[in-house]
Amino acid sequence: MEPTSHAFKDNVRKALNDDQLQRALGNVKTGFIDKRAKARAALPEFDQLRDQARDIKDHSLAHLDLYLEEYERKVTYSGGHVHWAATAAEAREIILDLCTRAGAKTVTKGKSMVAEEIALNDHLEAQGIEVVETDLGEYLIQIRGETPSHIIAPAVHLNKEQIEQDFRKTHTDLPEDRSLDRPEQLVNEARTVLRDKFIAADVGITGANLLIAETGSSVIVTNEGNGDLTQILPRVHIVIATIEKIVPTREDAMTILRVLARSATGQEFTTYTTFSTGPKRPDDPDGPEEYHVVILDNGRSEMLGTEFREVLRCIRCGACMNHCPVYHAIGGHAYGWVYPGPIGAVLTPSLIGVEKAGHLPNASTFCGRCEAVCPMRIPLPKLMRKLREREFEKAASPWQQRAGIKIWAFFAKRPRLYRRSTNILIAILARFGRRRGTFRYLPFAGGWTKYRELPAPQGRTFHQLWREQRNERVHK
Amino acid sequence: MTYTEDSRNKIMNTIRSSLGVSGDEAERITRTSIRLDQHKPNLIPERARKTQLENIALFRNMMESQSATVVELKGMDDVPGAVAGYLRDNNLAAEIRMGSDPILTELTWSAALALETKIGKAVPQDSAALSRAFGAAAETGTLFLLSGVDNPTTLNFLPETHIVVLRKVDIAGSYEEVWEQLREVQGQRTMPRTVNLISGPSRTADIEQTIIMGAHGPRRMCILLVGTT
Numbered sequence: 169m170e171p172t173s174h175a176f177k178d179n180v181r182k183a184l185n186d187d188q189l190q191r192a193l194g195n196v197k198t199g200f201i202d203k204r205a206k207a208r209a210a211l212p213e214f215d216q217l218r219d220q221a222r223d224i225k226d227h228s229l230a231h232l233d234l235y236l237e238e239y240e241r242k243v244t245y246s247g248g249h250v251h252w253a254a255t256a257a258e259a260r261e262i263i264l265d266l267c268t269r270a271g272a273k274t275v276t277k278g279k280s281m282v283a284e285e286i287a288l289n290d291h292l293e294a295q296g297i298e299v300v301e302t303d304l305g306e307y308l309i310q311i312r313g314e315t316p317s318h319i320i321a322p323a324v325h326l327n328k329e330q331i332e333q334d335f336r337k338t339h340t341d342l343p344e345d346r347s348l349d350r351p352e353q354l355v356n357e358a359r360t361v362l363r364d365k366f367i368a369a370d371v372g373i374t375g376a377n378l379l380i381a382e383t384g385s386s387v388i389v390t391n392e393g394n395g396d397l398t399q400i401l402p403r404v405h406i407v408i409a410t411i412e413k414i415v416p417t418r419e420d421a422m423t424i425l426r427v428l429a430r431s432a433t434g435q436e437f438t439t440y441t442t443f444s445t446g447p448k449r450p451d452d453p454d455g456p457e458e459y460h461v462v463i464l465d466n467g468r469s470e471m472l473g474t475e476f477r478e479v480l481r482c483i484r485c486g487a488c489m490n491h492c493p494v495y496h497a498i499g500g501h502a503y504g505w506v507y508p509g510p511i512g513a514v515l516t517p518s519l520i521g522v523e524k525a526g527h528l529p530n531a532s533t534f535c536g537r538c539e540a541v542c543p544m545r546i547p548l549p550k551l552m553r554k555l556r557e558r559e560f561e562k563a564a565s566p567w568q569q570r571a572g573i574k575i576w577a578f579f580a581k582r583p584r585l586y587r588r589s590t591n592i593l594i595a596i597l598a599r600f601g602r603r604r605g606t607f608r609y610l611p612f613a614g615g616w617t618k619y620r621e622l623p624a625p626q627g628r629t630f631h632q633l634w635r636e637q638r639n640e641r642v643h644k
Numbered sequence: 645m646t647y648t649e650d651s652r653n654k655i656m657n658t659i660r661s662s663l664g665v666s667g668d669e670a671e672r673i674t675r676t677s678i679r680l681d682q683h684k685p686n687l688i689p690e691r692a693r694k695t696q697l698e699n700i701a702l703f704r705n706m707m708e709s710q711s712a713t714v715v716e717l718k719g720m721d722d723v724p725g726a727v728a729g730y731l732r733d734n735n736l737a738a739e740i741r742m743g744s745d746p747i748l749t750e751l752t753w754s755a756a757l758a759l760e761t762k763i764g765k766a767v768p769q770d771s772a773a774l775s776r777a778f779g780a781a782a783e784t785g786t787l788f789l790l791s792g793v794d795n796p797t798t799l800n801f802l803p804e805t806h807i808v809v810l811r812k813v814d815i816a817g818s819y820e821e822v823w824e825q826l827r828e829v830q831g832q833r834t835m836p837r838t839v840n841l842i843s844g845p846s847r848t849a850d851i852e853q854t855i856i857m858g859a860h861g862p863r864r865m866c867i868l869l870v871g872t873t
């Protein structure tokens with residue numbers, strides 16, 4: 169998709185004024201957080217497992233070249249094919265070519281963030297191939313012509329009523345007077361419609377949560393079983409994955425899987441975790457005849473050599489956005505590209521450039537919840553701060569902001585002057601705001617007061633209060 | 645495809661320059677091959693390191709909390725009757741699809757009157773399937789099912805009802821133990837085409853975070869736990 173991350177401010181304004189969206193976001197704030205907390209409490213070793221998961225990925229990244237080579241050897245040995253794509257365009261070409269050679273008219277797809285990253289659907293559809301998303305959430309946004317607003321719950325921004333309308337508009341061959349009030353009825357209808365697609369598909373495309381060097385296997389996790397119907401029914405199975413998905417062994421995979429579901433949905437384990445290795449064997453009665461893995465780089469090999477290497481540990485669990493107050497307020501679409509939330513704020517500028525996504529790292533209150541819950545212990549706030557520095561160096565931030573920071577820096581470097589001027593300012597604000605206790609509007613701070621009130625200062629600065637407290641303590 | 649060879653080199657070269665390595669360092673190569681050969685387990689949670697009796701109880705609890713039905717049977721001979729009974733109790737058609745697993749096919753199916761059995765991979769018209777699990781991990785109530793002619797993978801996903809036979813002796817505490825059993829049977833560093841780790845029937849929470857069963861895979865799942873221990 170064409171990124172709109174540069175228009176972040178406009179996107180945010182729209183999101184804050186969208187009542188439907190605000191109602192739907194209410195589901196994120198409570199559900200995900202409580203469920204994760206419960207799952208964590210039920211497994212005393214959870215935090216230790218996070219440490220190990222981090223170490224496994226660090227080790228894998230430090231030996232990435234060797235494990236990828238080994239992985240490729242094992243895939244080939246089991247009868248599969250590995251295709252290397254340096255860029256998104258190359259990956260699209262490879263997949264289109266595989267589909268064309270398979271004579272594909274219909275392609276089913278399991279949920280894949282990498283496929284979103286390379287805008288695969290548009291490319292295949294432009295060649296007349298019907299692409300059908302089979303994860304219910306992905307299907308919902310596909311029929312609406314939208315992009316995912318969350319990495320594990322792509323349709324979390326939608327309400328039941330919207331979905332009912334979309335189904336009535338799309339499934340026109342079904343009786344008009346059918347009832348679609350209850351979620352069960354919506355799920356059933358999707359099941360029936362998509363069942364035919366699964367059976368008709370010539371090619372099935374899935375992502376991969378992990379790739380295993382030991383055996384040449386790709387791993388997917390789903391709760392619906394859609395990824396499995398996608399990959400066992402058609403003649404050709406194509407996996408699209410990025411280089412950093414690799415881990416050495418099945419044992420390493422299990423450690424990461426132990427923290428993945430608990431962090432993502434709060435489940436003990438996802439309903440279906442599937443290990444796929446090569447095409448079907450000579451005696452197998454089912455399974456695909458061809459198995460292809462497209463391994464995409466798209467800038468990650470370069471990230472490996474930068475201070476952003478740690479981002480490559482991400483397992484796309486979504487915990488950082490589930491716990492993010494900014495995400496709770498604006499949802500995923502405002503971030504303007506494929507990856508929303510704190511991980512998006514770090515990943516997007518690294519993948520599409522600070523110029524196009526420079527505002528995203530500012531979408532943070534630096535409350536630190538994302539880092540506190542990240543199963544892979546990625547220091548997201550630190551990385552956002554680094555991106556802000558980069559943005560500032562590249563002069564990508566607007567002049568008002570740069571001027572403001574410079575003025576502040578002038579005072580901050582002169583402590584005495586800083587103290588004296590803040591004393592004066594605070595005293596003035598305190599006088600004006602005394603009656604109401606808050607400001608509804610302040611000159612130069614309209615951006616703040618539009619959505620919230622600024623509490624009026626109580627008349628003294630932090631420095632003054634601190635000094636008084638210390639004096640008190642000394643006197644006691 | 646011609647340019648994937650170039651891309652492969654490009655990607656490998658960038659990775660190596662980012663890591664500051666040539667790829668020929670003997671010490672790195674040894675370290676990775678030892679790790680692959682030894683495939684050491686990492687931390688195994690305490691709950692997965694219990695006695696066999698506790699494993700069975702934990703497996704059962706976990707499976708039930710994941711909305712599956714668990715039925716305990718004394719011996720394999722009880723399987724046909726239990727299958728027929730489960731289908732009847734749920735008002736389902738008296739027919740079952742299964743693969744060529746001799747442990748299942750050699751049972752006396754004629755004992756379960758009026759139950760029609762079909763052998764082979766699942767087809768869209770099948771309403772119920774029977775598989776045998778290779779093993780299970782008690783820690784999260786997770787079955788391991790292997791693809792192949794004995795238990796074709798389509799049985800696990802196409803029919804609305806999935807019944808799985810699991811011998812109590814095949815229940816382990818942790819996932820890692822099941823992988824180790826698989827290595828013993830199939831050899832090091834190899835896998836069947838598909839290994840399905842399954843923890844209950846299919847579900848989705850994509851509509852307003854409400855959990856609805858039977859998204860694309862089976863709507864209901866029944867585990868027949870066989871054995872006396």
Ligand code: SF4
Nearest residue numbers: 482483485486488542
């Ligand atoms: S950054 Fe961490 S919390 Fe966020 S999606 Fe990635 S692994 Fe999950």
